[in-house]
Amino acid sequence: MPAKTNIGDDMNIWKELKKVFSFESNIDQEGFILEETPAEKKFEEKQKKSGESNEKIEGYEETKQELNQDKKDSKKPQSKLKNRKHIRKGLDKRGLEAKQGEQTEERLSGEGQEQEAKHQRIKKPLKVSESQGHHDPRKVSMILEYNKERIRDIYDLPTNKDLIIRELTIATEPPVQAFVVFMEGLSDKTIINRDILKPLMLLSNIQETVKAHLLIDYVQKSLLPGNQVTSHSTFKEITEGVNYGSTALFIEGCNQALVVETKGWEHRGVDKPQNEMVVRGPQEAFTEMLxxxxxLIRRYVRSSDLTTEMIKVGNTSNTDIAVMYMKNIANDKxxxxxxxxxxxxxTDGIVDIGILEQFIEDSPWNVAPQVMATERPDRTAYMLLRGKIAILMDGNPYVLLVPTTLFDQLHSQEDYYLRPIYGSLLRLVRGFAFYVAFLTPGVYLAIVLFHREMIPTELLLSIMGARERVPFPSIIEVIVMxxxxxxxxxAGVRVPGVMGTTIGIVGALILGQAAVQANIVSPILVIIVAVTGLANFAIPSYSMQFSLRIMRFAYIILGYMLGFVGIAFGLFAQMHMMAHxxxxxxxxxxxxxxxxxxxxDVVLRKPVFSWEKRPDFLNTKSPQFQPKISRRWVLESSKREKKR
Structure with a gap:
């Protein structure tokens, strides 16, 4: 006889399992549950009620259509007339329910608005609201206590511990109450004590009486020695300054506040470039200070035509973006x-200039970099003189240069500091490395698999002999390496300090040698991968290096599938995309x-005295970079020779 199963026990087991995996039972166990906000709940309830009312109205319309259809039919039996009365009763009932639902929804929404208004009234301090009446909360009030409460509401004091409010008495006749607001960690306390508090509290012992409406001007022009003191009447402008390290001064009886420049946070000094190192040239790079x-740029371009425009980006972060260009050179469009x-x-915020680059580039899905990023002030200054535009961001040591071309990505600033022959040689080596960096593995697969007749017999036998013991196909070898x-x-980039270099050496030598001895890869492939990596490192642009690394894998697949036909197809497609x-x-x-x-100044580098014009594709206001004969001493020497 089979054992009888107890249904009650099965149900209990199911309930216990449900408790274990249910959301409600884990509320006490978890440290944090992201619950719905009251606004979201209210919105969902409103959506449900509106959906129910819509269903009722739809039923009302359907019943009405049925009734009209019955009216059109004149030949109906008596039973149909009874049904018609029944339908009409249902119609009236559904219409009444729909109207009642709409009235209930209006009543609930009215109650919700009253509660929300009541909540907003309670949120403000009672004394401030009574004293201010209908004052605009966005603007500074003449009542000092109101301004103080507004600052506390904006910065959520006393919960927020970064903001400091310092009350003081200005030693005028009669004394005037005031307070200063600054952000600890962003403002220099020495400047605040020396240039704000000390003049106002100790050095303002004047006997003459200053009128209330002139007090703000008197303090700004006579008592505050700071080099940047501005007056603002809205809390938005004031908080923007405080959030950036300035100090705000509120005075009793004044409907404006003074914002004093007191920035003084810790920052990194000017250091050597990390990614664009040169042997000959300036050894300084940008920092995180805008x-x-x-x-640093103005040290190289000491001209009044160099213009800097400031733009704020980010609804929450309010990041400062600087756009620099030569007013007399750059194209206005x-x-x-x-x-x-x-x-x-x-967006709410941008924390790195790389994010800004992705926002402004033309084709985000194209592997080629469309904006040049540099950390060198000298290169930025040179590009500005040629008619390009520099984009700087506060808190980032890189500068974006637009527009850019493929040849700009392959040039190094050191090319201009060397003699023309030396610079041209470096560019030729770099151009060769450009093609080696993404073509070599694919060409190797194409030759080994499809075009073996192109290899000398001795070299082919050597390659085949080395691959004889390798158990994997060539494509697997290449991809693994x-x-x-x-x-x-x-790993070498992410590991800090000297360990990164050690990992690179160990990985390249020991692992490569071990892979060859274990017959996992052939020796010729190790050489090819090493040469490809070195060629990639020879490219000066970090973004272009990434682009070549991605294209390398594409050419590996094309060379494996179609040989030289695939390589040719890839080159054609790549040139087509770059041309567009x-x-x-x-x-x-x-x-x-x-x-x-x-x-x-494209592939080879001509002498500097032959750079007569700026790039034609930039359409600059001043096409001429220098006169046709910039070496005036040559003319003088030729004149002397003629006289002789």
Missing amino acids: RVNTG LVKEVKRRINSIK EVSFELIRE LKSFGVPYLAPMAPTTSTTG
Whole structure:
């Protein structure tokens, strides 16, 4: 006989399992549950009620259509008339329910609005609201206590411990009450004590009486020695200054507040470049301080035409973005386009200039970098003189230069500091490394698998002999080695200090040698992957290095599937995409495609005295960079020789 199962026990087990995996039973066990806000609950209830009322109205319309259909039919039996009366009763009943639902919804919404208004009234301090009446809460009041309460509400005091409110008495005749507001950690307390508190409390012993409406001007012009003191009448402008390290001064009887420049947070000093190192040239890089970076650029370009426009981005972060350009050189349409793209960004915050780059670039899904990022002030200054625009961001040591081309990504600033022959040689080596960085593994697979007749017999026998004991196909070999190389490179970057270099050496030598001895890969493939990695490191642009690494895997697949036909197809597709790509309206392959007049600074580097014009594709206001004969001493020497 089979054992009888107890249904009650099964139900109890099911209930226990349900408790274990249910959300409600774990509320006490978990430390934090993200619950719905009252506003979300109210919105959902409103949606449900509106849905029910819509269903009632739809039923009402359906019943009405049925009744009209019955009226059209004149030949109906008596039973149909009874049904018609029944339908009419249902129609009236449903219509009444729909109306009652609408009235209930209006009543509930009215009660909700009253409760919300009541909550808002209670939220403000009673004394302040009574004394102010209908005062605009966005503007500064003449009542000091009201301003203090507004600051406390805005910054959520006393919960927020970063904001400091310092009350004081201005030693005038009669004395006037005031208070200062500043953010601890962003403001320099020495400047606050020396340039604000001391003059107001100790050095303002004047005997003459100052009228209330003139007090703010008197304090600004006579008592505060700071170099940047501005007056504002709205709390938004005041809080923006306080959030950026300034100190706000509120005075009794004044409907304006003074914002004094007192920035003084800790920051990194000017250091050597980390990614764009040169042997010959300036050894300084940008820092995280925006004004320090603009000052570094102005050291190289000491001109009144160098313009800096400030734009704030981020509804919450209010990040300062600086757009720098030469007013007498840069194209006005290009300047407007850059500012338009930055101003159109709607987000809560931007914390890095790389995020800003993604917001303003033309084609986000194209692997080629469309904006140049540099950490060198000298390179930024040179690009500004050529007619480009620099975008700086507070808190970031990199500067974006727009527009950019493929050749800009392959050039180094050191090319201009060396003699023309040396600079041209470096550019040729860099151009060769550009193709080696993404073509070599794919070409190797194409030759080994499809075009073995291109290899000399001795070399082919050597390659086949080395691969004889390798149990994997060539494509698996290449992918394993490339992925291993990427892992070693990423580990070397992420591991701090000297350990990163150690990991790179250990990974490249020991692991490569061990893989060859274990017959996992062939020796020739280790050489190919190493040469490819070195060629990638020779590219000066970090973004272009990433682009070549991605393209390398694409050419590996094309070479494995179609041989040289696949490689040719990939090159054609790549050139097609780059020819259609633009950076702020400038073709990416300019001045080669489309062909425009060059300055002798594309592939090879001509002497500096032959750079007579600026790049034609930038359409600058002043096309001439220097006169046709910039070395005047040559003319003088030739004149002397003629006289002789």
